[in-house]
Amino acid sequence: MTASDDSPVPDFLGRLRLEGRSYVVAGAGQGMGRMTAHALAQAGAAHVVCVDLEEDRAADIARELDEASGRSVAIPWVGDVTRREDAARLGAEAEAATGRIDGLVDIVGMARWQSILEMEDETFDWEIDICLRHAYLLSQELGRRMVASGGGTMVFIASVSGLTGAPMHAAYGAAKAGLMAWVQSLAVELGPHGVRANAVAPGTILSPRMDAVFTDEQRAANGGNSPLGHMGETADIASAALFLTSDLAAYVTGRTVVVDGGVDAKFPYPVTL
Ligand SMILES: NC(=O)c1ccc[n+]([C@@H]2O[C@H](COP(=O)([O-])OP(=O)(O)OC[C@H]3O[C@@H](n4cnc5c(N)ncnc54)[C@H](O)[C@@H]3O)[C@@H](O)[C@H]2O)c1
DSSP, X not given: OOSSXXXXXXXXXXXXXXXXXXXXXXXXXXXXXXXXXXXXXXXTBSEEEEEESSHHHHHHHHHHHHHHHTSOOEEEEEOOTTSHHHHHHHHHHHHHHHSSOOEEEEOOOOOOOBOTTTOOHHHHHHHIIIIIIHHHXXXXXXHHHHHHHTOEEEEEEOOGGGTSOOTTBHHHHHHHHHHHHHHHHHHHHHGGGTEEEEEEEEOSBOOHHHHHHOOHHHHHHHHHTSTTSSOBXXXXXXXXXXXXXXXXXXXXXXXXXXXXXTGGGOOOOSSOO
């Protein structure tokens, strides 16, 4: 207490803690999803439901999480979150296994590289499905349960490709822009029920999937494009997801946090003086 301010000072680091809470991480098998599962477990989450399309990946991250935390925290779950029946089964089984779903971090999404003039209908529809429509399914199936139990948090992984022009992956950029619009409406509609919804927009992140396809030249070019001089790591995205999930972000909803090493912040002057 000071002479002019007697408002109580909270335990800020305590606001980061997730003890007693249960989370679903969609796409937990590798990359940003794997790191996010670890971030939530390290912050004390009681349960982390590790969702993946691939059974061995779901089992592997669950094993790793339990070993790293020294607790029985992980619940492996196998299914395809782009399918309504799987999304519904996930909601029901995650709630039955954990008691209540306090939050979702949804990492699932992927880009196919095609020019607009050459793009196939199947590519456009696939991008909308994998980046946007599945988020609608999870928002409904998990959101209904969060509203019924008094609140929760949702974090979706978008992309800077949805904030800027996305050459060669326009459908992906359009779908991610839709996802960022989606969290705003989610926040407005579900806020009165205690549910917060946000997005993280990564820049170029050296995930295992990108690592496998990047040439040395592409690594150098992408790293040099950032004012920080390097590409991001999957842990950088997991850190933002943890912040948005935690009570440190208790008054943050409907927003997108850009984690791109400043790439989107700079105007590319064609001439340097
Ligand atoms: N890496 C980057 O540079 C970058 C940049 C911007 C945005 N992103 C976004 O980050 C997210 C993923 O990043 P990553 O490279 O760490 O992940 P990834 O694609 O390597 O892994 C995602 C995991 O999700 C699983 N998965 C895929 N489809 C699924 C489905 N239908 N149902 C359940 N599980 C499914 C996969 O098996 C995999 O284990 C995506 O949304 C991507 O669009 C990545």
